[in-house]
Amino acid sequence: MTVEQIARILDAGIICGEERSQHDIDIAFASDLMSDVLTLKEDNVLLITGLANMQTLRTAEMSDIHCIIFARNKKISEEMKELARENDIIVLECRYSVFRTCGILYEAGISPVF
Amino acid sequence: MHFEYQIEGGNFTRAGFASSEIKKKLKQLNVDLGIVKRTVVATYEAEVNVVAHAYSGTIYVDFDEEKVVIKLVDEGPGIPDIEKAMTEGFSTASSTVREMGFGAGMGLPNMKKNADDLQVSSEVGKGTTVQITMFFQKPDNDK
Incomplete structure (x- = not known):
């Protein structure tokens, strides 16, 4: 499923990395x-989180995570956007809860990591 | 090749900067991406620990053709019982650290899982030294 399709079904905004909206996602993890x-060994995992700080971006960078959905209507700072762009991380902001976000993505065919 | 990075205790905005720089250098050296990931995850966990628990620290990075040795030396309270600190779930982290998404007692165990070799030594009231060694040629299948 592409990032563009994910954004559409979640009614989410692509805040960073819109030029990479055709990036494919198969698996996701919420925390x-x-x-x-x-601790995840898998690469190219979609991260769904409500934790919006610099360390979320740093963790994604170290874990080779290329796409993050900030749920619960969390907004990211300019500094976070800059770090996301530096590391080619696609960022979506979504007003749904983590639970609802996960439910919609699971139903649409995104697989869990475990 | 030798590099050094300073770490400021308590500064979570900058935590991860050194690990990020090390990642860039490993990629420039065309190190296997699986090894790069294990190296930077272990280093980042260690860097966050220095920010979370110590007053200041220095990361010393030494590359040669076979390996990279990353040594984090901090000035801080030290670890009274290293064996206990290596136990998954044991944590002395503050609420601030937990709010940042860490402090679940998983850092040192995860460093051990990712590093080819991990050495931890500490003196209470002085500080802690963590040394991570990663071999470039070692097969990735046992990690």
Whole structure:
């Protein structure tokens, strides 16, 4: 499923990386605990989180995560946007809860990491 | 090749900067991407620990053809019981650290899982030294 399709079904905005909206996503992981995200061995995981700070972006960078959805209507700062652009990380902002976001994506065929 | 980076205790805005620089250097050297990921995840966990627990620290990075050795030396409270600190779930992190998405007692165990070799030494009241060694040629299948 492409980022563009994901944004459409979640009624989400692509804040960074719109030029890469055809990027394909197959698997996703939801967490506000970055320590858990750092244990993932898989690459190209979509991260769904409500934790909006610089460390979310840094964790994605270290874990080779190329797309993050900030749920619960969290807004990211200019500094975070800059870091996302530097590292080619696509960022979406979504007003739905993490639970609702995950439910919609699961129903649409995105697989869990485990 | 030798590089050094300074870490400021408590500065979460900058945490990860050094690990990011190390990642760029490993990629420039065409190191296998699986090894790059394990190296930077272990280093980032260690860097966040210095920011979370110490007053200041320095990362010393030494590359040769076979390996990279990353040594993080901090000035801080130290770890009274390293074995206990290596136990998954054990944490002394503050609420501020937890709000940043860390402090679940997973850092040191995850460093051990990702590093080819991990050495931790500490003196209470002085500081902690963490040394991560990664071999470039080692097969990735046992990690």
